[in-house]
Amino acid sequence: MHASSKPTGRSAHRRTIQVFAGLLLAIALALTGCTNAGDGGGDSDSGAAGADDKAAGLRTEGNGKSASGSKADREQPELTGTHIIRTAKLTVRVDDVAEALDDARRAAEDAGGIVGNENTSRDSEGRERSRVVLRVPQDKYEDVLSALEGTGKLVGKDAKAQDVTDRVVDVESRITSQRASVARVRELMDRATKLSDVVTLEGELSTRQSDLEALLAQQKSLKDRTSLATITLSLTENGTKADTQDDDPSFGDALGGGWDAFVTALRWIAIVLAAVLPFAAVVALLVLLWLRVVRPRWPRRAAGGGEGED
Known part of the structure; x- marks a missing residue:
């Protein structure tokens, strides 16, 4: 009995050590698990916070883009249609220029x-000529052009159409941006406290306002040229020669032509005589002197010379 009690004490002691070691191992594992859980929870929280911040940033960026996009859409001029500059040049021959x-x-x-501008004159043949510039609405352009062509015989026509839609939109967009730029400079001037800053901003404001005025002038010119078409009409009076050129000549025409030729010949003869008359007068004077003075004395001199020799 005594021999068997010793092993029992040893096994109990060994069991106690094993239980104590198991408790220590469980505590260590528990502590390690808590530490890992704490670290994992921190990473998760920071990841979630980062994701939230990123999402907020994306929302902010998206809202900024949306706001700027909507603002750009508001500032971008709407394209209401095509803008075309129409010009035409007509040359018409008529019987009565004033009436046409x-x-x-x-x-x-x-x-x-x-x-618009109007100019009337006469050419070397006495035919009346007139030139006038007409400005008509685009929707009435074709009707007015047809009416002008029907006033007489159409001699020449040159019609052009230029699409300037892109240019109109570009000028309007630049005007919007330039106005915003001027407004920003004015705001800076209101907040400026130094005299040097005020002077610099005043110069910048003057430059930007000049650019804005130039753009507004371009816009006005484009609006005028696209809203009203320009027609330049040249009227020429029909001449007598042009009217009778294709007709057969009559007896009166032949008689008139002969009389004109006769008068022209007499005119040329008179001109020649007037040119020769001074020379003819000198020759006649020399002949008269020869006949009156020199020739009567010539035989006497010849006779006197013969008697001297005998």
Whole structure:
């Protein structure tokens, strides 16, 4: 009995050590697991926070882009249609230039247009010529052009159409940007406290306002040229020669032509005589002196010379 009690004490002691070691190992594992869990939770929280910050940044960036995009859309001029500059040059031969000119003015004014520069003259053959510039609305351009062509015989026509839609949109967009730029400079001037800054900003403001005025002038010119078409009409009076050139000559025409030739011949004869008359007068004077003075004395001298020799 005593021999068997010793092994039992040893096994109990060994069991106690194993239990204690197991407890230490469990505590160590528990501590390690808590540490890992704490670290993992921190990473997760920081990752979530980073994701939230990133999402917020993306939302902010997206909102900024959306706001700037909507602002750009508001500042971008809307394209309401095509913008075309139409010009035409007409040359028409008419019987009465004054009457045709009145008809042209009336056609332009009835269409809602205006009459521009006008010039009337006569050529070397006495035919009247007139040139007038007409400005008519685009929607009445073709009608007025047809009416002007029907005033007489159309001699020449040159019509052009230039699409300037891109240019119009570009000028309007630049005007919007330039106005915003001027406004920004004015805001800086209101907040400026130093005299040097004020002077610099005033110079910059003057430059930007000049650029804005130049753009506004371009816009006005484009609007005028695209809203009103320009027609330059040249009127020429029919001459007598042009009217009778293809007709057969009559007896009166032949008689008139013969009389003109006769008068022309007499005129040339008179001109020749007038040119020769001074020389003829000198020759006649010399002949008269010969006959009156020199020739009567010539035989006497010859006779006196013969008696002296005998």
